[in-house]
Amino acid sequence: MRSDRAWIGLILAWAVLQLAWRYAQGPWLELDEAEALYFARHFAWGYNAQPPLYFWLQAGVFALFGENIFALALLKNALLALAALLLYAMLRRWRPPFEAGLAVAGLGLLPQILWEAQRALTHSVLAITMALLIMALAERLLNPGGRVTLKSWIALGLAAGLGAISKWNVALLPVAILTAALLRAEWRARLDPRGLVLALGAALCVLAVPGWWIMRNFERAGASLHKLEIEEATLPSKLAAGLGSLGAAWIAFLGLVILLVLIVALTTRAPRRWQPDPASRLMIGTMLAGAGWLAVGLPLFGVTEVADRWLLPIALFAAPVAVLWTLDRMRARGGRWLAGGLAALWLLAIALLPVSGRIEPGYRAAGFAPLASWIEAAHPGAAVLTDSGWIAGNLILALPGRDIRLAEEAPGLEGPVLWLARDGAAQALAADFGRMAAPQGARALQRGRREEAIDVALSP
Structure with missing residues (x-):
């Protein structure tokens, strides 16, 4: 249909625009981009606290297009476009093109997608795509109309x-879908025990080797567990802190969605009880089941600090559901109003993205060119070792071919080494490797509107 082609074309055009627009945001790399450039230069079963799939995909794109900003932006925007197309395809089974397309645009109600995914994220972008792929496949299995085979x-x-x-938190999504399916008779009837066993076996086959790497490198793989702020306190105390933080994370993640629902509910009269389509019912059931698992699991494990982005694989479905509910409640006039509002959100985001690269935190406007020129001129034969993935990735971009390493990946480093540290501890970094290092002072690095000092030391 012509309308389908128009929506698909709009999604692809947006991805191409974002790919080109990346260059307007600054010549250097954000934190996640720098990490991807550093690790995706080689294949490994595991790298750090992040799971490996994004780095594997990025390595493939590097092989085709080289290790550069274009390849970094291409992968991310291709994944975002694929995520939008998966959601559109799933909803088109039940909704006309305008409603399905507007529900996809409704993802702009989530700042983690409207802003952070386009500005900085990498692994979470892949998590969005995989979550929508999992949901689309499950929807075809659990609702009528799809051809179901083993x-x-x-x-x-x-x-x-x-x-x-x-992204490790995506593992909750299949559990939430299965829980929702078990609680509703029509979905429970479509669960095939043989299929469930095969699905579990396939998932375990994928996880086997990365899981083996985690067990052998648990210190590196668990480096971000401190973010959970797990406390050993009384159960009531853990429950209160965990549930409070979880509730705040839901509100922060869904703030614009909640605002939309409240405005529509208070300014319109419902013509009838809302009857969601089968795909919307599954998304709602999955969100409720996922919220239940989080509410029980996180406090019981002592987690007292929940970041809103951790909810992404479960909570992202709230936005398209809210848009579809709004369309059913407000009819044609409301659809035009909503389309205009969502278009304004997306256009505002793209207008502000170049600004974000040049002000706080200003990572893409950092002055790495003078630092790279000084390293090349003053220490041409020394390996460069740093405690910062942001510095490592950007120096690889600026000095292709140089031996530049992160501290966690450089055991047994010999010969002259130039140590760089953001926290003024270059000599201490050298001492961690049993090396003496002479201080070389600090190099000023302009980052957006502020100046950051990079401490430097040299081991002969």
């Missing part, structure tokens, strides 16, 4: 395993 269950299991190694 291969379909294997595909779902593979997607679930790949989702987990895109």
Whole structure:
């Protein structure tokens, strides 16, 4: 249909625009981009606290287009476009093109997608895509109209395993979908025990080797566990802190969605009780089941600090559901109003993205060119070792071919080494490797509107 082609074309055009627009945001790399450039230069079963799938995909794109900003932006925007197309395809089974397309645009109600995914994120972008792939596959299995075979269950299991190694919190999504399916008779009747076993087996096959790497490198793989702020306190205290933080994270993540629902509910009269389409019912059931698992699991494990981005694989479905509910409640006039508002949100975001690269935090406007020129001129034969992935990635971009390493990846380094540290501890960094190092002073690095000092030391 012509309308379908128009929406698909709009999604692809937006991705191409964002790919070109990346260059307007600054010549250097954000934190996640720098990490991807550093690790995706080589294949490994694991790298750090992040799961490996994004780095594997990025390595493939590097092989085709080289290690540069274009390849970094291409992968991310291709994944965002694929995520939008997956959601559109799933909803088109039940909704006309305008409603399905507007529900996709409704993802702009989520700042983690409207802003952070386009500005800085990498692994979370892949998590968005995998979450929507898992949901699309599950929707075809659990709702009528889809052709169900054992291969379909294997595909779902593979997607679930790949989702987990895109971002660990995606592992909750298949559990939430299964929980929702078990609680509703029509979905429970479509669960095939053989299919479930095959799906589980496929997921475990995907997870086997990355899981083996985690067990052998638990210190590196668990480096970000401190963010959970796990406390050993009384159960009531943990429950109160964990549930409070979880509730705040939901509100922060869904702030614009909640605002939209409140405005529409207070300014319109419902013509009838809302009857969501089958895809919306599954998304709602999954969100409720996922919220239940989080509410029980996080406090019981002592987690007292929940970041809103951790909710992404579960909570992102709230936006398209809210848009579809609004369309059903407000009819044609409301659809035009909503379309205009969502278009304004997306246009505002793209207008502000170049500004974000040049003000706080200003990572893409950092002055790495003078630092790279000084390293090349003053220490041409020394390996460069740093405690900052942001510095390592940007120096690799500026000095292709130089031996530049992160501290965690440089055991047994010999010969002259130039040590760089953001926290003024270059000599201490050298001492961690049993090396003496002479201070070389600090090099000023302009970052957006502020100046950052990079401490430097040299081991002969």
